[in-house]
Amino acid sequence: MRVIKVSEAPSIPLLYHTHHSLEADDLPFWLAWARQQGGPILELGCGTGRVLLPLAEAGHTVFGLDRDAAMLDFLRRQVTDETRDRVVLVRGDLRSYCLASRFPLVLMPCNTYSTLALTERRSALTRARLHLAPQGVFIVSMPNPGLLTELPGDGEPENETSFQHPHTVNPVQVSSQWEQVDEGIQCSWHYDHLLPDGRVERLTLSTIHYPQALNEILREFKEVGLDVIGTFGDFERGSYDIDSPSLIIVAQG
Ligand SMILES: C[S@@+](CC[C@H](N)C(=O)[O-])C[C@H]1O[C@@H](n2cnc3c(N)ncnc32)[C@H](O)[C@@H]1O
Incomplete structure (x- = not known):
């Protein structure tokens, strides 16, 4: 891939x-x-x-x-x-x-x-x-916030859901990943746009929670x-x- x-x-x-x-x-x-x-x-x-x-x-x-x-x-x-x-x-x-x-x-x-x-x-x-x-x-x-603080320190990405890309109608697989960082807990959402030729376009949005x-x-x-x-x-x-x-x-x- x-x-x-x-x-x-x-x-x-x-x-x-x-x-x-x-x-x-x-x-x-x-x-x-x-x-x-x-x-x-x-x-x-x-x-x-x-x-x-x-x-x-x-x-x-x-x-x-x-x-x-x-x-x-x-x-x-x-x-x-x-x-x-x-x-x-x-x-x-x-x-x-x-x-x-x-x-x-x-x-x-x-x-x-x-x-x-x-x-x-x-x-x-x-x-x-x-x-x-x-x-x-x-x-x-x-x-x-209590649950956030108990998340494992360095979580692997977990598949959350998928949807059809509104423009291409190809599937988009959504996974999330939580990591402890100095200031708080960083949540990253990975959007994997699955293209028909086997390639995957990944867009990642990250935010830190406090x-x-x-x-x-x-x-x-x-x-x-x-x-x-x-x-x-x-x-x-x-x-x-x-x-x-x-x-x-x-x-x-
Ligand atoms: C998690 S989204 C929530 C969007 C919407 N309220 C919902 O329920 O789907 C957070 C939104 O807050 C905006 N935001 C974050 N910090 C902000 C700030 N300091 N001032 C104005 N907007 C902010 C972001 O640009 C983003 O659009």
Whole structure:
């Protein structure tokens, strides 16, 4: 098998979106909070719109903030005529943005919080609090930090799933690999695009996670004036414990 490394950026949002759109377990949770809180909603780190688009399709006005221009361009192309006037996309950094609106609901779904270095979290939390409307709710979800810290130090790649490449319809095999690095735990997603002539185009996306104990996270929320009103361990609102798949924190300003 000859592996070719793919470096062109336009492939990243497409493969990211196709892969992560397979994961929709959290969507009913976000939609329920959106119904309860009403809009406008602010999604921090909206990426390619896996969460933002269903919220807009459900009739909510959604602001999406992301620093990655390629992800936002991809998302902009997914917005339909029907939802266009309910979607506001902003390129910015979730540690330093300043929007004129205040929001009944601010979300940070998926893994984004976990990938902020500990020193960046305070700025992100402070910004989120400042953008909450009165009685507004800020919700962040992340992989269970307790489980992350127990991962084997130098994991081999593990096959996760596969999907059809949306352009070529060839299979794309997805594997993930976790490695301890000095600063935290590096997660790499390998996307192996299997070409009919036997070659494999590999694109790898890596991010570092900074797991932190729940009591430390709660302390940081408190320090910036966010009052935690709930914690969950999954998107069915089960309680959080050491084996929960996720850690979800619900806070008010
Ligand atoms: C794991 S993706 C999540 C995408 C989307 N929320 C979802 O649930 O599928 C993380 C996104 O956060 C964005 N991001 C990470 N750090 C950021 C920062 N400091 N400011 C703005 N966006 C950031 C990345 O560009 C990426 O699009």
